[in-house]
Amino acid sequence: MPDSLTAPSGAGTLLYRGDVNACNPWFKTSVQLTAGERYFFRASGSWTDWTQVHDANGLRMANLRRFERFIRCRSADATWFTLVGAIEKDRESFFAIGDGRRWSEGWVAPASGQLFCFANDVRLMYFNNHGAITLEVWAT
Numbered sequence: 001m002p003d004s005l006t007a008p009s010g011a012g013t014l015l016y017r018g019d020v021n022a023c024n025p026w027f028k029t030s031v032q033l034t035a036g037e038r039y040f041f042r043a044s045g046s047w048t049d050w051t052q053v054h055d056a057n058g059l060r061m062a063n064l065r066r067f068e069r070f071i072r073c074r075s076a077d078a079t080w081f082t083l084v085g086a087i088e089k090d091r092e093s094f095f096a097i098g099d100g101r102r103w104s105e106g107w108v109a110p111a112s113g114q115l116f117c118f119a120n121d122v123r124l125m126y127f128n129n130h131g132a133i134t135l136e137v138w139a140t
Contacts, residue, residue, distance in 0.1 A: 009108055011040040011138035012078075019132035021049035022081075022119045026089055031115040033087055034123050038108050040138040041100035043083050047119055047131035056133045057098040058082030058120055070122045077102065081118045083133055088113035096120075097135075106140065 004115055005014055020027045020043075033039065043056035052061070058079035068074070073084045078081060078096040087093040096113065115137065 005136075007043060007138055008100070009104070010038075011140060013139045014136060015039075015139055016135065016137040019045075019136065020026035020083065020117045020119075020135050021132045022049070022129035023072075023126050024127045025118055025123060026086075027117045029115045029135070032114055033111075033115050034111055035108040035112045038140045039103075040106050040140075041085075041097045041103055042138070043099045043133050045098060045131070046077060047081065047129065047133055049081050049119070049121060049125075052081075052126045053056035054119075055099065055130075056083040056135075060091060071120055072118065072123055073120050074139065078113040078120050082122060083135065084118055084120045086116045086118070087111050089116055095124040100136075114118045 016029050016031045046053050046055050058081040060079045073094040083097045085095050085097045
């Protein structure tokens with residue numbers, strides 16, 4: 001991540017910059033999302049699942065294919081260890097953040113509430129995760 005806090009195109013205000021720990025199944029950010037508002041994300045760094053290193057975009061893993069039905073966020077754009085966001089821990093609100101580039105036009109919050117994040121993994125397997133991804137959240 002660049003040391004300068006240059007806003008992504010379309011963003012104006014930095015709301016949060018900090019680490020999201022891989023071992024935390026519900027990492028609580030300080031961001032209060034507002035329904036209908038547009039947000040931008042940027043994430044960098046790496047975190048590790050057992051011995052497999054991942055960036056915020058995660059990775060499809062053939063050796064874990066049979067366990068994919070247990071992964072927390074099963075949307076098409078969320079793979080193993082993708083950085084995922086949620087509003088108030090609501091499963092229906094899960095969305096893949098990744099490194100943030102998938103939301104180049106910004107992401108519009110469908111509801112208001114606290115932003116939580118996590119590494120996309122099987123709920124009972126966070127004990128073998130380590131490291132952190134640095135996340136920035138920007139508003140327009």
